Amino acid sequence: MRGHDLISIRDLSNAAIEALFGLASEYAAEPNRRLHAAPDAISANLFYEPSTRTRMSFEAAMLRLGGQVINMTDPAASSAAKGETLADTVRIVEGYTDLIVLRHPREGAARVAAEFARIPVLNAGDGAREHPTQTLLDLYTIFQEKGRLAGVTVALCGDLKYGRTVHSLVQGLARFGAHVVCIAPPGLELPARFAQLLGSVESYPDFASAPLDACDVLYVTRLQKERFADAAEFARVQASYQVSKATLTRAQPDAIVLHPLPRVDELDYALDGDPRAAYFRQAAYGVPVRMALIAAVLGLRQIPVDPPVEVWTPDDAPFACPNPRCITHAEPGIPRRAETREGVHRCAYCEAKEEAACPVC
């Protein structure tokens, strides 16, 4: 993977993911060491959006590998405030560092950065699109805690319609043969596009009706007030979505609870001391997983590059992306390109379909 970018979890074959997990476990065995693996390397954290966890976790990963980090975390205090394009910024930053970690509010931003930078770009979240290292650490957590991915039953709970984290995770779970059960309030169910990846999906409107006794993992996500008709409806649904010790009595005795964090009220604080509450361990796994990824793209360790999961065909016809949150609408100088996948034209950056304004649909 030396020199490669990671924009989407679909850029990685199953074999590459498994090799990364092996390397992550090696690093996880010595969590409080700084290695001398990357004494020459400097990474740039370009964060155009708030993030504590992801930014600090990438920073810790680079430091633990023996490298150094330069942060650009306040877009208001940067050249972006002077109107500089992302494409220009990454071509400047590649002169300073060996790696770019990018978080950006615009969908498709990471693909733009990867297209213009000659050094590896790791996507740390681009709008509502992809956040592949979160998916890697979620999969790694299940792999570590349950010993396998194939055949594990994972209940995805909460807002499954808008949650970026969940959409990527569904793809990963499907590829490794996990079973998925969906627990989502009416109107926030998993979009059909992602459900198709899983073959058939069982879907339940709340914890009460769901077969928790069949679940090995409860993956809980936040509900967001703005997705509901009114505050009363939000309060009613939220109350029924809190995972507590009582919820766990109906699950497998060794079922674990995951959450991408930050949480608000959906996990009872009384659960924190329970060994099945795995969400803080999950956060901590972010460091060895990101260490493995950085080591791979810097060429410190050999990780195979198999053909990516999806092959896209470039399409040179002019293309006006219908997604208003696409990076192409914010940047001059980027060619508006489409790519074709399974016969469908999509924006080469944010992947929105020609006719659809929303990449989630």
Next chain:
Amino acid sequence: MRGHDLISIRDLSNAAIEALFGLASEYAAEPNRRLHAAPDAISANLFYEPSTRTRMSFEAAMLRLGGQVINMTDPAASSAAKGETLADTVRIVEGYTDLIVLRHPREGAARVAAEFARIPVLNAGDGAREHPTQTLLDLYTIFQEKGRLAGVTVALCGDLKYGRTVHSLVQGLARFGAHVVCIAPPGLELPARFAQLLGSVESYPDFASAPLDACDVLYVTRLQKERFADAAEFARVQASYQVSKATLTRAQPDAIVLHPLPRVDELDYALDGDPRAAYFRQAAYGVPVRMALIAAVLGLRQIPVDPPVEVWTPDDAPFACPNPRCITHAEPGIPRRAETREGVHRCAYCEAKEEAACPVC
């Protein structure tokens, strides 16, 4: 002290403080070296409030020990802005780093962090409560500049009622047998609670009436406009509180002037070149003192842990903290606990008394 937290200066015995000072002097002897003492260590600077001096000083200390630092200095760009609790943040950050340095506007915040994190927490200031490393460096400065603490006469000048720095310093001076003279405008005198620690205290309303010739150290603090009835009263008092070369003519020939900085007008700029102006040396001592503390809690050097100065008795009865600035009012999921000290129930976090809304009183 390996693995211990530092929340209050009262967590340290006199023997521990003296051992830290010995170690600080060792580090101070090589001020421009980076040591290889902590090649594996990473600390997290979690600063929920502005600070240049304290944050940079902790960062320099960690770097000089050979370690690395991850900063989270803009709470608006962090998970806190998404509603994450401090207790959750520290449990995530402990997965990334080996040490947490915390500055927080809420009183008792550092005790909450220490209770939830399994790695050492160093309090870099929690609201109007404690700032123990400032106290350590103040005491160390007097120790270095005057050769001893016992028997040294220290004039505390300025706002002695609200100044967090002064309150902790009074406790430290009392424990090491220093003499204290108070010089404070009417209404801003040292609260009785702290005066009691000193036995008897001489108190003067201004420099003119104070016996400066008996003083070895003038510890000057800022007056804050908002503490005064009106702007005219503030201007009148402030003018009489400026320490200048003229003020020093009435003090011991080798009396030194300290200030926790930043200053505004209370120290005449013409004083800066005088060797008795020790406030920039005082700021510089912050680095070796914090190096010693970090080395102690990371277990790089053996510093004895004697019984702390105060022993608190946990009290499991429910307790509603009366202090509106207490961290317990901002965080769900924290048990509201009291502890008993000398027969008085106090909040286990901010130490407010059951009946008093103000922890200073």
Next chain:
Amino acid sequence: MRGHDLISIRDLSNAAIEALFGLASEYAAEPNRRLHAAPDAISANLFYEPSTRTRMSFEAAMLRLGGQVINMTDPAASSAAKGETLADTVRIVEGYTDLIVLRHPREGAARVAAEFARIPVLNAGDGAREHPTQTLLDLYTIFQEKGRLAGVTVALCGDLKYGRTVHSLVQGLARFGAHVVCIAPPGLELPARFAQLLGSVESYPDFASAPLDACDVLYVTRLQKERFADAAEFARVQASYQVSKATLTRAQPDAIVLHPLPRVDELDYALDGDPRAAYFRQAAYGVPVRMALIAAVLGLRQIPVDPPVEVWTPDDAPFACPNPRCITHAEPGIPRRAETREGVHRCAYCEAKEEAACPVC
């Protein structure tokens, strides 16, 4: 140069600049290494104004030398917000680090910092005055790309009246015997003060009329809307100032295009792939050039200190600086001093003439 400051390009003799370039080329030969040249050194980036490029470039330079960096990049979250003077801040920071890199909105700020700090201060931009490391990297880029400076013809294009970058560059080009052609819209021509340095200057109002075929280098700068009478006038001039592939057909076949960046519309994005578009290489040269400078002032490498280009005579008469953006108007405690150069009294900090409110004039 050990222990020296760099405030203005005029602080460096031609021999010193050439020695720095030699050292920069040595560093540029190994762009992706971290050296062990400065294992003990820590620098402080004190940035009171937004900057991505300059700050990250200085940070990368220090890290590539094997040193460490402490950032203070958000003045709102710092002691400056509490009213601390720059003179106080640098005297505190010198207790933490070995080097100060300063960016400040006030003219003359870097001279104040250098006067008060005992460690080297490098000026990373002070208001509309000086930005000497930008000038060094601009000169170094021409030197690297064209093999020499003497006899090279450089067209300076755009806003030549207000552009800080251009004014310093003119001085540098003049000293090394380059030829300069000016291309500036009416009203934005190079001020006479700088034109005099060049002897005679050819000046053209637009690209169409300029003898581009004689130019080896096109140095393009941004036009700023606020310098024009109205938006229509701005749009009209801006359109005629865009450098495109068509513009280059009229220049030397190997003419290169430079730009201090960020650009807005003055460079056609279609130019980016052309090997003559040297602006991203120019940005990347910032790292080895700043490495050389840091190595010189930290005494890691011997760079000769010849007499500076200008000798100023201190003048102790009181002086009220007429420049409203001068640092002396923002800081109490700074002596208002003048210095005399070629018989003219100027502010010792921002260099404004006694009778002139604008240091550019």
